[in-house]
Amino acid sequence: MNALPDSSIASLVDVQSQADPRQVAIQQVGVRGVRHPVRVAADAGAAQETVARWTLTVALPAEKKATHMSRFMELLAAHRHEAMKPARLCAMAESMLDLLQAGAGDITVDFPYFIDKAAPMTGARSLMDYQVGWEAHARQGRRTDFSLRVVVPVTSLCPCSKAISRYGAHNQRSQVTVRLDYAAAPALDLDRLIGDIEACGSSQLWGLLKRADEKFVTEQAYENPKFVEDLVRDVAIGLRRLSGVTAFEVAVENFESIHNHSAYAVVRGGPQA
Template sequence: MKDVQSLTDERGIAIQKVGVSEVHLPFLIKRKSGSFQSVLANIKLTVDLPKEYKGTHMSRFIEVLSDWSQKPVSYREMEAILNDLAGRLDARRASIDIAFKFFIEKTAPVSGMKSLLDYDCLFAGNLEMGNHLDFVLGLTVPFTSLCPCSKEISAYGAHNQRGIMRVKVRFQPGRFVWIEDLAALMEAQASAPVFSLLKREDEKHLTELAYENPKFVEDVLRDLVLALRALDGVAWFEVECENYESIHNHSAYAAHIETIGK
């Protein structure tokens, strides 16, 4: 049959990224413990397309993803996926975004009750043939913050809020951090962490912990920046913090981007 996608295009426009998005497949993500977690991944997979080609072969993207969907995935596997795809399509560059929910078991601070908390994660990889994979880990972590101003001016109590930290971090070649360790580092910068399951003694503990550790959204962000600077092997990071205000009909927001050594 005639291969229309391989016909010559006369418009002279190369396309930086072409492929498939919103592909939902089960994937296996490596845990720090050495085991793996089965996740439902939302995937975008692309390659570059030279100006002389009319289109790419979309079916080959799904073929590659299907081959890898039941193999544990981390940095090295992502590099292999993109090399596989680029080889099949004779591409110079390939990229993949794998977004998924990752679950971490947490222990309540007083009762010791265990529960799972879900975190939004992203593995983003870009590969140019002949180079190492450019890998970025993205993680979203919920937290509690308590307003220092409210605590200072109130006769009793202080308003608090649930917030979200969003981090994207790029490491030097050969370096990485486990999702579990990055989540713990991020939670440590909050007034208090968030749990799925708490008993009354846990609620008391966390309420008092937040009260003794008040932080503006700016404080959370700055402390997180310092923690990421101290993380071994980090080359670049982007941070966002957003507090869903409890006494305002808007959110408090702060962001920072930094390249280490510059």
């Protein structure tokens, strides 16, 4: 297909920049579900290559008909090779406001994050994956807010089952979902945060375990029973100590091994006074 000459491009009608007579403001409009590579630098180590799902939106004034959808993709392409940190994502959201001439905008990026872990007894190495989400909320004339969400799987063993049984106790995999809100982009050590959350379970998980490791994990969980209430409270206590956090939420779901339903608990709060 032949390219249009510059004079033809200049004469094309820009419909989306026209006025809209309905006078209804739109709080968020943009692109969602965009799969795009990203280099995540979430701790002191090297940046990690992964594939993320992106949502980029801006606020649209009542008098404006539409936003420029292509500019969101241009923004992603421009940041393709940068190591993405919380501060970089916030700066990207701020530049999005200028690019689309918007008063407010939000960027959400969700990605699998991998940690290289050594098994507890044999030291066998394997990768564990965790689902992570970052959000940047930019407003003209204000500091950009940042939020983090991370999903951490652990093992929990039932204290009641252990207490009433002659031998054994039922245990299950639990999912700990943590959300942290910051007034500004934090200096984030994601590996340490995940490790602190894992330490609150009856046992943490590994991708690869040999027999000696499996024995250790089974016995460790048995000696460290946790109700869903214990687990959510222990995680919440640790989150209260984090610097820069304005609000947090921790939700724990135990996928029960002896019921066809889950046990569930949520704690919301802010930093410890």
